[in-house]
Amino acid sequence: MSTVTVDTHAHEHVEHAHTGSFLSTYVFSRDHKIIGIQFLFSTLLWFFIGGLLALGVRWQLAYPWAEMPILGKLLFSEYGGQIAPETYTMLFTMHATVMIFLVIIPILAGAFGNFLIPLMIGAEDMAFPTLNMMSYWFMWPAFLAFGASFFVEGGPGAGWTSYPPLSLTMTPQALWLIGLTSVGVASMMGSVNYLTTIIQMRAPGMSMFRLPMTIWAMFITAILQAFALPVLTAAGFMQLADLTLGTGFFLPEGWTANNAARASGGGQPLLWQHLFWFYSHPAVYIMILPAMGMVSDIIACFARKPLFGYKPMVYSIAGIAGLGFIVWGHHMFVSGMNPVLGMTFMVATMFIALPSAIKVFNWLGTIWGAKIQFTTPMLFAMSFVSMFIIGGLSGIFMAATPVDIFIHDTYFIVAHFHYVLFAGTAMAVFGAIYFWFPKMFGRMMNDNWGKLHFMLTFIFLNCVFYPMHILGVVGFPRRLADPYHYETFRHLLPLNQFITICAILMVGTQIIFIVNFFYSIFFGPPAGRNPWHANTLEWQAPSPPGHGNFDFQPVIYRGPYEYGSPEVDTDYYPQTQPPPQKDTPQSPSGH
């Protein structure tokens, strides 16, 4: 890895420990860039594992109880190579768990938040570097606990939502809950750090309304985490206590399972759902706001035009975050929650679609009248907009309570959240990797292979997830190992086989990305400081930036989106470039 270059401090700053040993530089590093890259590699590895788990689920839905070729013999030999029903529940439970808690949340905040925040605001590192290091290392108990849970009694099988009382009948759930709370602790440490850093450590001239959208999004995400996570952590410990100490927070009086009575009781299963969604609805925004921020930066850069409606964009992120705290009940419309409450949550949920719509219109406004450069990151960013429209609109169907009675827990929901999370966030993450790769590793990724990767992923993902809306309209339930013994759903087998084949091809396509990624780390053409001619601050630092980030003291003169400004001849106008009337610029920014 060529992440840390020789230190080139052009100005003095607080010296961090420069022991230089391999362990302190690359493993127990307190440098935000190394920590970010550690997050990136760990989460990409889990992304791959999560993808394979999904293929297991898809295999069963297309060829129920059929012997899985090659892999089946290795993995499920005791069932003659077929997926047993309890294995199936483990597969979808762990697919979602891995993707949400070990991939999407840590890749956005952990990898990109860490790498980008100090660079984009002109700081030399995070406010609390040691805390930052710990936020990565607290992911390891989660990696180990979730990883180990696969091997205990066939693995957790209560879904990623872990609804009691079912979850309380399963031993592996203890490991699952320990994993969950460690992720929570790690994110909490990260969010405290991000908030302090963004508030305290901005370079001179970097006012809040000169921050790039990525930073605004990370900032508001950190606030969401800081307020919502304690609830999940508490709920996690309560469920752990129910499971191991015999308390009864989530169990009603006189509850029995498998003919064994529990002495405790007096609790309520719905309480868990309230606490869980009080965190997990804000968490779905934790899983998309940073992506929206990064997409805004990428689109403005390759539109060569200022971001349309910067302030409305900021306010709508804040609006999504605020409303995000009062809509959790839309996951519980048919849970047994008071229907009057359901109506209240329905109104709030309708209105959360509003800031989402405003964002879409402003992205479209940004590419209107632009000079679009169709680079790989731009294609991924534009596809984010295109796909988020679908995911946002399908949200309205489910927000309509009477319709949700029918489509709740069907594949319509599965389509909805894969459009926002895979077609949205994951595609934005790919775009962000292609975009910031030069800054992370000092080299470019191959653009042609990148475009092929984009095109195939884009086509296959739509073939996989779009037909799921149709399955949902038929009422096809999620989480069923064999839906076809219901007469209502028998005729849906061919469509499911089509989906599975496309899913296999989509996962296969990612080989292009993996090869391009690793090849470019070592052999990609050197990038230089600002290969995309972008305005934001990180592009004025060396690629990759050394310890302490900047080899000059950045001073900020303007907002991040002055592309095509008439004030200068170039079609970009870096935030650090002094205005022309200030006679000869000292040209601190070497580009």
Place this chain on the structure above:
Amino acid sequence: MKRFWALLFLMVPVFGVLTFVVAPYFNHWFPKDISEHGRVIDQLFMFILWLTGIIFVATEGALCYFAWKYDSRTNPEPAKFSHGSHTLEVVWTILPAVTLLFIAIYQMNAWADAKMRRPNIPVTAEITGRQFNWDVRYPGPDGKLHSRDDIVRVDGDIHFPSGEEVLLIIKSADVLHSFFLPNLRMKQDVVPGMEQYMWFKARDTGRYDIVCAELCGWGHYKMKGRATFEPRSEFDAWLKEKIADQKTRTVPANETEEE
């Protein structure tokens, strides 16, 4: 292929709309609706489908039009140096806000009918979800639940009278389940420790699936019941037959259908 990417993005609205147009012709659409109130739900779905469909086509269309028109390789004009438009922001905030408010208010009545306005009639049956079966208990001749003459069935074969309002009590014996009748557009989770009501009026007869729609363990997929809707006279005859049946054998408390 200069316009390739614009055309690729155009495929989204084209295939997006096409899928929803052809799906009904391949019977990939709502299962047959045999209930009184289901029509309202289907109509609401169709209303939202049209509305979101229009927005979908308009926004995706704009995206691919801009990708077509403002390609830096083909468009000689310089980029418009614009930071936004106050008027536009106001317009595209107010319009969706009003639309969303309308949808919100428009649907309230259907929700209240389905979940809040419980009819004031005697309970037809009590249904209990247990891993992995739906049990049913009918009040029997005395019309009271949990009395000596109750009719209890644990084989997942549940009958309802059609053409009249039916009121059910639904509950769970162990974990969460969800009582889902696709053909009546009805779904309600059952929660241990809670008793809930469900009501509907079937306007057709026949045998349909009862689906468990909430994960309840490894056997969730096989928690299948069968609902038979029949005219009152047939329903009463069926009940009589079951009473006679029950007199000759005692119902085991924990019998499950298939294992």
